[in-house]
Amino acid sequence: MTLSVLLVDDHAMFRSGVRAELDRAAGDSMQVVGDVGTVGEAVAAIGRLRPGGVLLVEEHDLFPVTVTADGAYGAAWSVFAGAMEAAGVAPTWIRGVPAALERLGLADVTTDVDVPFFSAGSPEAEFWRLTWLQAADRVVAAGAPRSVVDAGIEALAQPGTWFYGPAMVAVSGRRR
Numbered sequence: 001m002t003l004s005v006l007l008v009d010d011h012a013m014f015r016s017g018v019r020a021e022l023d024r025a026a027g028d029s030m031q032v033v034g035d036v037g038t039v040g041e042a043v044a045a046i047g048r049l050r051p052g053g054v055l056l057v058e059e060h061d062l063f064p065v066t067v068t069a070d071g072a073y074g075a076a077w078s079v080f081a082g083a084m085e086a087a088g089v090a091p092t093w094i095r096g097v098p099a100a101l102e103r104l105g106l107a108d109v110t111t112d113v114d115v116p117f118f119s120a121g122s123p124e125a126e127f128w129r130l131t132w133l134q135a136a137d138r139v140v141a142a143g144a145p146r147s148v149v150d151a152g153i154e155a156l157a158q159p160g161t162w163f164y165g166p167a168m169v170a171v172s173g174r175r176r
Contacts, residue, residue, distance in 0.1 A: 002028060004053035007035035008042040039097075046104060049175040055106060059094040060166040064115045068164045076132065076152020079144035083135070086142045097171040106173030116165040120158045124165055129156040 005022065007015045015035040022032055033048045039057065046055060065077045084091050101109045118124035132139075136149045155161065 004050040064164040072151035072155040083139040083142035101173035109173040120161040125156040
C-alpha cells in the first residue's frame with residue numbers, strides 16, 4: 001500500500017527539499033500528494049489524502065521555557081513570546097491541533113514531543129542566539145527593553161549554563 005503524504009510548512013524551500021528527499025528515498029511506499037504553507041491550507045487539502053494517508057503537523061510550543069526558564073534567559077523568552085503574540089503569532093497554537101484533527105474526522109490522532117536541553121555555546125544555543133539577534137529590533141519595537149533582549153542573547157553564551165528550549169510537537173492523524 002502506498003502512503004499518501006501532504007507536506008505542511010511555512011517555508012517553501014524546506015517543503016521542496018523534504019519533497020525531493022521523500023521522492024528519492026521512499027520509492028513506491030510513499031507518494032507526496034501536495035504541499036501547502038499554512039494550517040488552513042492543510043485542513044482544506046485533507047481531502048487530497050487517500051484513505052489511510054497521514055497528515056503530520058510539527059511546530060514549536062514554548063511550554064518548556066515558560067515553565068523552567070529563569071534569569072536573563074527566562075526574561076528574554078518572556079519578551080520574545082510577547083512580541084510574537086503582538087505580531088499575531090500564537091506560540092502555543094499547536095496545542096489545539098490534536099482536537100482539530102479529531103473534529104475533522106481523522107483517525108489514530110497521536111502526538112510526540114521532543115524537548116531539547118542544551119548547554120550554552122552548543123549548536124542549539126547558537127541557533128537561538130542567532131534567531132534572537134535577527135529578531136531583536138522587532139522585539140524592541142514591540143515594546144521590549146533592549147537590555148532584556150541583549151542579556152538573553154548573552155546568557156546563551158555563558159559557559160556551564162544549561163537551558164530548556166521550546167518543545168517540538170508533532171501531531172499526526174490518518175484519513176479514514
